[in-house]
Amino acid sequence: MSVEVRIPTILRTHTGGEKIVKGDGDTLSALFADLDTRHNGLSGRVITGEGALHRFVNVYVNDEDVRFTGGLDTALNDGDSVTILPAVAGG
Amino acid sequence: MARYDSILDTAGDTPLVGLPNLSPSGDVRLWAKLEDRNPTGSIKDRAALSMLSAAEADGLLKPGATILEPTSGNTGIALALVSRLRGYRLICVMPENTSAERRQLLELYGAKVVPSPAAGGSNQAVAMARKLAAENPDWVMLDQYSNAANAAAHTATTGPELLRDLPTMTHLVAGLGTTGTLMGTGRFLRDNAPGVKIVAAEPRYGELVYGLRNLDEGFVPELYDEKVLHRRISVGTADALRRTRQLVTEEGVFAGPSTGAVLHAALVVAAEAVRTGVPADIVVIVADAGWKYLSTGAYSGSLEEAAEALDGQLWA
Incomplete structure (x- = not known):
């Protein structure tokens, strides 16, 4: 299985400038472990040492914020789209 | 009574109107709260x-x-x-x-x-x-991002108005900016209508808008408490614009692009209700009308052109 991961500008230093990368994993944490094998340091920018999402990073699976769908345990299916975005102000 | 002592006294108590043409069925209905009917035209x-x-x-x-x-x-x-x-x-x-x-x-x-x-x-x-x-x-x-009176306005007015006008409501869908609308209205509904699901529609802008120098420059409003929400859906510029246009052509409601994002999320919720056969009364908060966005090109030309024109703009 394979999912597509959209990388924000600020994290593309870890993907050699690539905007979209492919990855594997049954859950988000498995996906980030897989991504880290090819994109060194990416996982550490998104996930803290305690295994939580960094406060100023939002991750979406098919447009759903994963903080409401099980966090890093969120299940992934073939063809899912994962988007990483920095938190910005609205209003 | 439609007489007021001054323009400021006309704030709040906005109309809630049905969206029969966008509602998927008689059991799954969408309703629009017209916050553009406030003194300066927004919530x-x-x-x-x-x-x-x-x-x-x-x-x-x-x-x-x-x-x-x-x-x-x-x-x-x-x-x-x-x-x-x-x-x-x-x-x-x-x-x-x-x-x-x-x-x-x-x-x-x-x-x-x-x-x-x-x-x-x-x-x-x-x-x-x-x-x-x-x-x-x-x-x-005043700092709208941390000022408790921002959210409190909605606990005191927006929430009670909704429950008064639509006691059968099952979902609140609103845009996420300062988070004041969702925090305040959401808290009122959680306390007074515990079954209602609180859904945030978050605008996903073009890349320029996320051009921070480092992640520590990120920002989460002090008002935000994720426990008030049940769900948070990210909506891109193209989907928001498509829905904004659909709202005006199918229902005659002329709203700003952020409402298109809210409508998009509401239609996701509505489609799920239809699929699972559960009746739903879904409230769409129309934060403002389209007037202030005419110069952006959001309403003219093809959707692709409009999305391109808005890329890099803060449209919500």
């Missing part, structure tokens, strides 16, 4: 009045005081009206990648606009305003 009139009145009650605002606020538009415009009528000076820090109409309206009401760089988005506007506030201790920064 922010509720927050602005509430924050200014709270600051006056706390003795923070003396006659002639200078108020400072970071804003991408609507809050600033709402504060500008109240400031003009109550005799305060208003300075707004606003990202330069916002529509021309917003600046014109702010200046018309007498506010001074300090532009912040487009590349820094709202985050930098907030940072600049907080720095200016520290340098000018006699200025009053």
Whole structure:
């Protein structure tokens, strides 16, 4: 299985400038472990040492914020789209 | 009774109208709360009045005081009206990648606009305003992102109005900016109608808007408490625009692009209700009308052209 991961500008230093990368994993944490094998340091920018999402990073699976769908345990299916975005102000 | 002592007294108690053509069935219905029917044409009139009145009650605002606020538009415009009528000076820090109409309206009401760089988005506007506030201790920064009176306006008015007008409501869908609308209305509904699901529609802008220098410059409003929400859906510019146009062509409701994002999320919820056979009454908060966005190209030409025109703009 394979999912597509959209990388924000600020994290593309870890993907050699690539905007979209492919990855594997049954859950988000498995996906980030897989991504880290090819994109060194990416996982550490998104996930803290305690295994939580960094406060100023939002991750979406098919447009759903994963903080409401099980966090890093969120299940992934073939063809899912994962988007990483920095938190910005609205209003 | 439709007689009021002044324009400010017309804030709130906005109409809730059915969206029969966009509703998937008689059992799964969409309703639009028309917040453009507020004095300056947006839901922010509720927050602005509430924050200014709270600051006056706390003795923070003396006659002639200078108020400072970071804003991408609507809050600033709402504060500008109240400031003009109550005799305060208003300075707004606003990202330069916002529509021309917003600046014109702010200046018309007498506010001074300090532009912040487009590349820094709202985050930098907030940072600049907080720095200016520290340098000018006699200025009053209401700070919509952390001011409890912002959310409290919705606990006191928006929430009760919704439950009064639609006791069968099952979902609230609103845009996520300062988070004031969702926090305040959401808390009221959780306390008074515990079955109602609170759904946030979050605008996903073009890349320029996320051009932070590092992740630590990220920003989560102090008001935000994720426990109030049940779900948060990210909506891109193209989907938001498509739904904004659908709302006007199919229902005659002329709304701003942020409402298109809200409608998109509401239709996701509606489709799930249809699939699972559960009746639903879904409220869509229409934060403002489309007038202020005409110059952005959101309503003319092809969707692709419009999405391209709005890329890099703060459209919500």
